[in-house]
Amino acid sequence: MAHDRRDHDEKAADTSGISRRGFISRVGAGAAVVAVASKASAESAKPTETMQATELSRITLTVNGQQRQVLVEPRWTLSHVLREELGLTGTKVGCERGECGACTVLIDGKPRYSCMTLAVEAQDADIVTVEGLMDGEDLGPTQEAFVEKDAFQCGYCTSGQILAVEGMLGDNPNPSLDEIRIGVSGNLCRCGAYVHIFQAAQRAAELKQGVGGES
Amino acid sequence: MNDPKEALYYIDGVDVPETPPARDLDQEPWGETTVVGKPLPRVDGYERVSGTAVYPADMSLPRMLYGAILRCPHPNAVVRSVDTSAAAAMSGVHVVMSGFTPSSRALQAHRQLIESNLFNPHCRHEGETVAAVAADNPYRAQDALRAITVEYDVLPFVADERRALEPDAPQVREGGNQVSDTQQYQRGDIEQGFVEADVVLEEDYRCECEIHTPMELHGCVAQWDGDSLTLWESTQGVYNVQAQAAAALGVPLSKVRVVNRYMGGGFGSKLAAGKYTVIAALLAKEAARPVKLVLTREETLLAVGNRPPSNMHLKVGVKRDGTLTAIQFTGTGTGGSQQAGGTSLLDWIVRDLYVCPNVRTETTDIYINAGPARPFRAPGHPQCSWALEQMMDALAQAIDMDPVELRLRNIPTVSQGRNNIPYTTTGLRACLEEGARSFEWQQTKDAITTESDSHIRRGIGVASGLWVAGGGGPPSTAIVKIYADGSVNLNMGASDIGTGTKTVMAMVVAEELAIAPGDVQIEWADTGSTQYATGSGGSKTVPTESPAVRAAAIDVKAQLLELAAGEMEVDASLLSLADGKVVAGGDSPKEVEISALRSLRRRGSVTGIGYRGPNPSGKAVNPFVAQFCEVEVNTRTGEVNILRFLGAHDSGRVLNLLTYRNQVFGGITMGIGYGMTEQRVLDVDQTGKMANKNWHDYKLPTALDVPADMTCLPIDLNDTEANTTGAKGIGEPATIPTAPAVANAIYNATGVRVTGTPIDPTKLVSALAAARGED
Ligand code: FES
Ligand code: FES
Numbered sequence: 010m011a012h013d014r015r016d017h018d019e020k021a022a023d024t025s026g027i028s029r030r031g032f033i034s035r036v037g038a039g040a041a042v043v044a045v046a047s048k049a050s051a052e053s054a055k056p057t058e059t060m061q062a063t064e065l066s067r068i069t070l071t072v073n074g075q076q077r078q079v080l081v082e083p084r085w086t087l088s089h090v091l092r093e094e095l096g097l098t099g100t101k102v103g104c105e106r107g108e109c110g111a112c113t114v115l116i117d118g119k120p121r122y123s124c125m126t127l128a129v130e131a132q133d134a135d136i137v138t139v140e141g142l143m144d145g146e147d148l149g150p151t152q153e154a155f156v157e158k159d160a161f162q163c164g165y166c167t168s169g170q171i172l173a174v175e176g177m178l179g180d181n182p183n184p185s186l187d188e189i190r191i192g193v194s195g196n197l198c199r200c201g202a203y204v205h206i207f208q209a210a211q212r213a214a215e216l217k218q219g220v221g222g223e224s
Numbered sequence: 225m226n227d228p229k230e231a232l233y234y235i236d237g238v239d240v241p242e243t244p245p246a247r248d249l250d251q252e253p254w255g256e257t258t259v260v261g262k263p264l265p266r267v268d269g270y271e272r273v274s275g276t277a278v279y280p281a282d283m284s285l286p287r288m289l290y291g292a293i294l295r296c297p298h299p300n301a302v303v304r305s306v307d308t309s310a311a312a313a314m315s316g317v318h319v320v321m322s323g324f325t326p327s328s329r330a331l332q333a334h335r336q337l338i339e340s341n342l343f344n345p346h347c348r349h350e351g352e353t354v355a356a357v358a359a360d361n362p363y364r365a366q367d368a369l370r371a372i373t374v375e376y377d378v379l380p381f382v383a384d385e386r387r388a389l390e391p392d393a394p395q396v397r398e399g400g401n402q403v404s405d406t407q408q409y410q411r412g413d414i415e416q417g418f419v420e421a422d423v424v425l426e427e428d429y430r431c432e433c434e435i436h437t438p439m440e441l442h443g444c445v446a447q448w449d450g451d452s453l454t455l456w457e458s459t460q461g462v463y464n465v466q467a468q469a470a471a472a473l474g475v476p477l478s479k480v481r482v483v484n485r486y487m488g489g490g491f492g493s494k495l496a497a498g499k500y501t502v503i504a505a506l507l508a509k510e511a512a513r514p515v516k517l518v519l520t521r522e523e524t525l526l527a528v529g530n531r532p533p534s535n536m537h538l539k540v541g542v543k544r545d546g547t548l549t550a551i552q553f554t555g556t557g558t559g560g561s562q563q564a565g566g567t568s569l570l571d572w573i574v575r576d577l578y579v580c581p582n583v584r585t586e587t588t589d590i591y592i593n594a595g596p597a598r599p600f601r602a603p604g605h606p607q608c609s610w611a612l613e614q615m616m617d618a619l620a621q622a623i624d625m626d627p628v629e630l631r632l633r634n635i636p637t638v639s640q641g642r643n644n645i646p647y648t649t650t651g652l653r654a655c656l657e658e659g660a661r662s663f664e665w666q667q668t669k670d671a672i673t674t675e676s677d678s679h680i681r682r683g684i685g686v687a688s689g690l691w692v693a694g695g696g697g698p699p700s701t702a703i704v705k706i707y708a709d710g711s712v713n714l715n716m717g718a719s720d721i722g723t724g725t726k727t728v729m730a731m732v733v734a735e736e737l738a739i740a741p742g743d744v745q746i747e748w749a750d751t752g753s754t755q756y757a758t759g760s761g762g763s764k765t766v767p768t769e770s771p772a773v774r775a776a777a778i779d780v781k782a783q784l785l786e787l788a789a790g791e792m793e794v795d796a797s798l799l800s801l802a803d804g805k806v807v808a809g810g811d812s813p814k815e816v817e818i819s820a821l822r823s824l825r826r827r828g829s830v831t832g833i834g835y836r837g838p839n840p841s842g843k844a845v846n847p848f849v850a851q852f853c854e855v856e857v858n859t860r861t862g863e864v865n866i867l868r869f870l871g872a873h874d875s876g877r878v879l880n881l882l883t884y885r886n887q888v889f890g891g892i893t894m895g896i897g898y899g900m901t902e903q904r905v906l907d908v909d910q911t912g913k914m915a916n917k918n919w920h921d922y923k924l925p926t927a928l929d930v931p932a933d934m935t936c937l938p939i940d941l942n943d944t945e946a947n948t949t950g951a952k953g954i955g956e957p958a959t960i961p962t963a964p965a966v967a968n969a970i971y972n973a974t975g976v977r978v979t980g981t982p983i984d985p986t987k988l989v990s991a992l993a994a995a996r997g998e999d
Contacts, residue, residue, distance in 0.1 A: 063316070063364070082363060093361070098282035099275020101488070103439045104521040108919035111439055139275040148274060156269035159882045162890055163722030164272030165439035165488025171273060186932055194927045197919065199439045199489050200722050201893025203927045204934045205886060 068132050072097065073141030081128045088112040088123035091138060099139035099168045103197070110196030113169035113176075114138050120176035120195070139168035142175060150216035151175050151209075160209035162200035169196045174210045178217060184210065249778050251771075251948045254877075259735045260949075263882035266727040267742055268486075268720070277486040280458040281518045283445040289318055291507045291517030292365035293500060294355040294372055295527065296347035299381035299593035299912030300394065303345050303374060306355055311371040316364040319510045320372070321503075322355035342472075342499055342506075347376075348396055348561035349595050350913050351526030353499050358507040358515050381593040381912040385558035385566075386535060388590050396561050396591035403563055403589035409575060410584045411640070417550025417582030421541025423622045424550075429538065429611040430980040432903035434531040435524075435922060436600055440488020442528050443518030446504040453505055454481045454752075457497070460490040460721050461759020466751045468497035473505060481752035490721050491894075492599035493529035495759045500528075525917040529598025530904060532557040532566045534607035538574075542619045546633035548580040553611075555587045559597035566590060566597055569604030572692045573612055573960075575641035576846075578634035593912055594904075599761060601891075602691055602956035606898055606963060610981065613687035613964035617971065626669075627968065628660045631688055631850075639844040647844045648695075648945040651874020655850035655939050656688060659872030662937050663852040672972075679859045682867075683973025687961035688850040694875070694953030695845025695946055696767030700836035701755040704733055704776040706784055708825045710804045710818030712737060712744050714776075717757030718769045719749040723955055724883030725765050729773045731880055732949065736777035738801040763847065763953020766879060770949040772836040780832025787823045787830065792816055837948065845946045847957040848874040848939075851892065853931075855969040862989030864970060866896060868933035869962075876943045876952035887954045888936040895962020897925040900982050 060066075065080040070087075072095065079094050086105070091097045091114070100123060103111035107125040114123045115137035123131075142149035148156070151171050161167040170193055177184060177192035184192060189210040198206065254260060271277035296303070306322040323343035344352050355372050359365040380394040387393055388401040395401060418424055444457035453475070459465045462482040470480045487494070504517035519528065534557045541550040553574045559566035571585035620627040635653045638644040660666070665684065672682050703715040714733055720726045726748060730741040747754055757769065781801060788806040789796035798810045806821070808814040824830065839845060850872045856865040871888040878884045901923040905915040916922045943950045963981060970988070971977045976995045978988060 063367075084363060089362070092282070093284070096284065097275070098278065098284075101279075101440070102281070103441070104919050106521070106918060106920075108521075109439065139273075143274060148270065152273040155273045156265050159265060159269075159724075159886050161272055161722070162724075162886060163439060163487065163489040164277060165279065165722075167273055168275055190927045190932065197439070197924050197926060199437060199491075199894075199924060201890035201925070201930070202886060203893060203930050204889045204932055206927070207932050 066129065068129055070128065070131055070136060071134065072136045073138060079128070083127070083129055085128050086124050087114070087126040087128045087131045087136070090128040091123060097138050097140055101165050101168055103165070108197070109166070110169045110173065111166050113172045113196060115172055115176055118176065118179050120173045137172070139171055142171065151178070151213040154209040154212035154216055158205050158209040158212055160205040161202050166196060166198045170198065170206055174213055177210070178214055182217065183214060249775070249782055251775060251778060253944045253948070253950055254735070257735055259731045259741060261878050261881060264727065264731065264741060264880055265882065266724055267730045267744070267746070268726055271486070279440055279486045279488055280444055280456045280484065281440055283456050283516060285445065285447060285514040288445070288514040288516055289358040289360065289507070289511055290362045290365045291356060291358045291504050291515045292362065292369055293353050293503060293517070293519070293523065294369045294374070295523065296350060296352040296354050296376070297913070298347065298376055298378050299350050299383055300379040301347050301376040302379065303347060303354060304377055305375045307373040308355060310373070311357060311368040314364070314368055314371060316360035317357060317368045318513070319358040319507050320355065320368065321506065321510065342502055349593050351523060351595050353503065356503045356507060358511050383592055383594055383906045383912040384908040385533065385556060385590040385592050388558070388592050396593055401591045403559070403566065403591055406586050406588045407567070408586050409571060412582030414550050414552055414582045414584045418541045420543070421549040422544045423619065424539065424541045425615060425618055425622060426537070426539040427615060427618070427979060429536045429614065431534045431607040431610050432981050433533040434600065434898055434902050435904055436491045436493035436529055436598070437521070437524055437919070437922070437924065438489030438491055438493065441519050441521065442494065442498055442500060442524055443516070444501050444504050445514060445516045446508040447514035448508055451475065452479050452481070454483065455501060455505065456483050457501060458487040458494060459484050460487070460494045460719050460761050462719065462749050462751050463717060463756055464495055464759045465497040465501060469501055469505060472497070472502045481750070483752070484719050484749045487719060487721055491601045492603070492761055495599060495761045498528055521919060522917045525922060526914060527595050529596060529600065531600035531603070531606070532559055532597040534567070534570055536607065536611040538611050538615050540615050540619060542623060544623050546623065546625055546630045548578055548634050550582040551580050553585040555585070556590055557587070558590045558592045558594070560594040561591055562596045564597040565599070565603065567604070569692055570608055571604070572641060573605055573608040573689060576636070576639055576692070577612065577688070577690055578631070579636045579640070580634070594906060601894065602960050605689065605691060605956070605960045606895065609687060609689050609960050610964050610967070613961055614967055614977065614979065617685070617968040618977065627686055628656055628665060631656055639846070642844055645842050645844055647846055648840060649874065649876070649941040649943040650848060651939040651941050652688060652690070652848040652850070654941065655848055655872040655874055658939060659850045659852055659870055659937055660686070662872070662935065663870045665852060668854060681857045681859055681973040682854065683857065683969045683971070684852065684854045685965045685967065685969030685972055686850060686852050687965035687968060688848070689957060689960035690846050690848045691763060691953065691957040691960060692846065694763040694767065694847040694957065695839055696764035696836070696953070697839045698836045700757055700768050700772040702769065702772040702776040702834045703755060704773070704780045704832045704834070706780055706818070706824070706830050708819065708828055712739060713747065714744050714773065715747045715754050716769060716773060717749060717751070717754040718765055719760045721760045723760070723765065723887060724880060725760065725769065727883060728766055728879045729769060732770050732773045733777045736774060736781055738803065763955040763957065766951045767845070767876070767947055767949070767953055768836055770879060770951055771947045772834045774834065774949055776832045776834030778832070779834055780830055783830045783832060784818070784824070788816060788821055791821055791823060839947065840945045843945060845952060847876070847952040847954065849957040849961060851961045851965045853965045853969050855966060855973055857970055857973045857988070859974060859992050862985035862987070862992060864900065864966070864983065864988065866931045866966060868931050870935040870937060871958060872937040872939055873954060873957060874939040874941055875954040875957065876941070876946055877950035878938045878940055879949065879951055881938070884938060884954055885936040888958045889934050891955065891958020892934060892962050893925055893930050895959040896930055896966065898959070898981060899963025899966045901925055901929060901984065903982050
């Protein structure tokens with residue numbers, strides 16, 4: 010019953026308007042001050058416009074190779090926008106404060122906590138979520154390796170673990186066991202599937218190098 | 225309810241339901257199996273790694289709102305007033321409710337397990353619910369919470385159970401801070417036992433409070449269709465939640481449907497409905513829109529359960545030959561400000577694990593102003609194991625005996641805690657012997673003692689254990705249906721909390737019907753469409769459900785073969801199933817595709833029903849365990865590097881070796897957290913508040929805290945009495961002796977014994993310094 014997206018109109022209806030993209034900051038109680046640079050005016054130093062925390066801006070995110078336009082409040086995190094606005098619920102949230110890694114996505118190829126990244130910050134970046142590792146309906150090699158090695162129990166940390174491994178292998182296609190342990194050390198697994206995660210990471214490295222068959 | 229475990233896993237005051245007797249079909253124990261026992265990947269692995277599995281927190285419904293809860297920031301306070309007007313006036317905010325909201329049922333007691341009002345006028349712990357909102361998005365909901373003004377009368381508090389019984393301690397509840405009379409247990413003559421001992425040792429132990437914090441936050445989505453409620457809840461037991469939500473809302477069971485397909489871990493904290501469940505339902509009712517209410521991590525650290533802290537004193541007598549003569553145990557604990565089992569099962573291991581004729585225990589449950597305890601993976605056992613297993617190690621040292629050998633001298637064959645009824649199987653000896661062999665205990669021990677005198681010291685440790693439950697039992701009903709084309713559907717009410725329940729049950733069906741486990745379609749954990757099941761907790765899901773599923777598969781097979789016998793004109797007893805065909809053995813071999821059976825096509829399907837039969841009467845069905853580990857301690861820094869772990873487990877028949885192993889490693893990992901990193905810190909002197917209500921300061925073990933070298937050694941004793949699949953539970957025993965095994969290894973490495981959890985470097989380095997005679 011997960012719907013990809015509710016219509017935006019209902020939300021837009023009770024906000025005071027949509028700001029154009031540009032330098033934004035806000036004043037008022039209760040939310041953080043946010044400054045966002047667009048490419049066009051990146052050299053300029055001062056905010057030129059003030060907006061409310063609840064005002065929506067139209068931004069474009071590049072997620073799994075697709076451009077997605079979305080209306081966001083400046084304070085919204087990337088994890089919130091991916092999950093609740095774009096319906097990409099493969100990205101999970103465990104703490105929303107950079108402690109667990111359940112929300113890990115690749116931003117320009119690097120594993121990042123999407124709960125610690127504002128959606129507006131992620132414009133112009135290349136974002137990959139667990140859904141983006143699929144080849145159509147087929148699992149990607151890291152996902153395959155996680156199934157084969159039973160590298161999860163509940164599966165709630167799993168997308169994050171998979172993207173941490175994916176990011177690590179992007180940098181280092183042949184990681185040692187210690188490198189793997191460090192590579193996934195920013196991702197908690199309360200079910201304690203770490204040992205199988207290490208094995209899956211090793212297996213993923215093999216699969217990516219075309220070593221198929223039994224392991 | 226005379227078995228101590230039952231109170232924990234069923235609803236208080238409600239009889240444990242029964243299921244009808246199993247049909248009279250051949251259910252001989254399996255011999256050689258073709259599917260069962262194999263290390264097979266999960267049938268739902270694809271969903272869990274692709275992002276397509278929809279967990280309750282992932283749900284999204286048209287017009288759905290987001291709920292949030294305002295919680296009391298004080299450990300003890302009376303709510304004088306709640307002003308919600310500013311919040312209610314905010315754009316995008318649809319409902320605001322509190323204990324002062326007229327109408328609603330908000331002030332009714334929320335019955336069992338959650339004994340206080342939904343919004344309690346007297347908040348007895350930090351994190352008690354005060355108000356709730358529903359808004360367009362989670363950010364607006366948080367804005368609205370900040371706009372609510374609450375006036376509190378802040379009262380004195382007590383946040384340390386070790387001080388709560390002092391005469392001047394603030395009263396958490398009327399009638400004093402002792403929850404009930406001290407629980408006592410006694411057998412034999414304890415004084416005489418101590419007289420007979422050659423050595424008597426005494427020690428104090430403490431285990432800190434541990435918090436479940438499953439990765440998926442607690443929460444649900446609530447939707448009403450008129451007077452019918454659907455809850456998509458992250459839970460271990462949909463039927464528990466249904467019963468509790470219906471009672472709290474005052475509606476019939478048939479008006480509450482609880483669904484839980486995927487859930488991100490529970491460990492005991494999600495066996496019951498939460499206040500948040502009822503709040504979500506009330507918000508949704510009032511808004512006339514669906515509401516998603518997912519707690520924050522901070523809320524889950526404060527308010528939805530923990531393993532209570534335990535203060536234990538042990539006095540044990542032993543003879544030089546290793547015979548235990550007397551065990552005296554005193555324990556206190558706290559379930560927080562509610563009656564929540566602060567000392568549940570705390571003394572069970574002392575009563576039951578080792579042969580000892582003279583045993584006396586006393587446990588006292590105490591109120592403090594802190595969040596409620598909930599069952600947590602083997603309630604009471606890891607605490608008691610922490611004390612007893614370190615004591616066994618110390619006794620072995622004192623009588624100059626190997627610690628494995630001392631345990632082997634005291635292996636029980638009967639459950640002494642249950643008036644000496646026998647266990648169906650006692651794998652403890654095999655766990656210790658085969659575990660020690662496989663770990664190379666003796667060789668490692670010899671190698672270590674000859675090592676040089678560096679500041680890096682190596683050591684090995686052992687600890688064993690048993691789990692009071694793990695045998696499962698009725699009720700459970702399962703249905704297996706064969707469709708006209710021969711494909712199969714399994715219907716069961718149990719949740720798969722990440723343990724691999726669905727996979728194991730598909731394998732049971734596959735074994736009986738000679739198909740591939742991946743070909744079994746599974747319908748599960750939905751009170752509206754699946755069969756009754758108790759909550760997935762207590763390591764009882766596999767031993768409870770697998771016999772019911774097996775019975776259903778045997779039933780449907782018998783019916784199918786009867787249909788085929790008519791069409792094939794062969795006696796049904798000569799028929800069997802293979803690769804989607806009915807095969808007739810005997811003189812004139814014949815086979816027919818199941819999909820070609822005309823009578824099946826006319827009917828559309830055949831349906832088999834299976835019930836969980838009773839457990840053997842007069843016998844105890846318990847899993848046993850021995851774990852071994854090797855550590856390296858840096859005596860300058862107090863850092864401990866756990867090099868390897870081995871878990872030898874008697875949990876009956878292994879149904880899936882891969883998920884079994886995963887449970888063992890996961891239990892060891894959690895046990896490492898218990899022993900080494902985890903601890904709730906309450907600011908007991910100044911504010912009474914929790915000082916580490918986040919995952920940065922409440923430290924879970926990470927990938928760097930566990931050894932990559934873990935071994936799982938199943939001790940499969942072929943238990944033909946326990947139930948018709950021979951399985952016992954594995955989830956809880958896997959975590960019981962881990963922490964003391966590490967503590968014993970640290971002692972072996974350094975000669976320093978740390979009797980309080982967690983053994984973090986700060987604590988260990990000062991213990992080491994003290995042992996060297998430094999400050
Ligand atoms: S949800 Fe982002 S790190 Fe925990
Ligand atoms: S699989 Fe459950 S948290 Fe990692």
